Every structure is written in structure tokens, then in C-alpha cells.
Amino acid sequence: MSFAIDTETPYPKNTWGRASKYDELFEKLQPGQSLKTKDAATAKRLANSMNAYIKRHNIDGVRPSIRMNMDDGYHRVFLIKKPVKMADLPSRKIVNMGMK
Secondary structure, eight states: OOOOOOSSSOOOSOSTTOOOTTHHHHHHOOTTOEEEESOHHHHHHHHHHHHHHHHHTTOOSEEEEEEOSOTTSOEEEEEEEOOOOGGGSOOOOOOOOSOO
């Protein structure tokens, strides 16, 4: 028989929240810095992992950006700040319009 009943091991609660092998690298990365690689598939994998890292750690205001085939022959994954939108800013109340 090649299988057995196991009553000791509990069902894993959450498999999505596990850390990736790149987490230590992403912790050191600051906005404006990039990761470079010669392999295009690795660049895409890094960008996907960085996006998952940002979501998993609830980091607000940054996102990954891929630039392929740069002048030096490398592919880069940048961590960039998201642009500020008017909807993100606190609203202002208009007072004293000068009308009497």
C-alpha cells in the first residue's frame, strides 16, 4: 500500500501569505532603485513577486515597473512611487468668497 491515513497533520490555513525567496531583497529596495537581470523571464517573475510582496505587506504608494532591453543590455524592475491623484488629497472647504 502506497498511502496511509494521517490524523495528526492539520490542514494549512493560508498558502497565499507565505514569504517568497525574494522578500529579503525587496525589504532593502527603496523607491527609485531597480533590480537588473539579463533574463526577460526572470524580470517578469521579479515584477510579479514584487507586486505580491507589496500587496502582502500592505505597502501604499509604490508599484513595480518593468523596463526591458535597456541600453546596457539588462532588463530592470524598478520600484517607483505612484503619482498623487487629486482624489487622494484631502478636500478643502471654500470659505470667504468675498460676496456680501
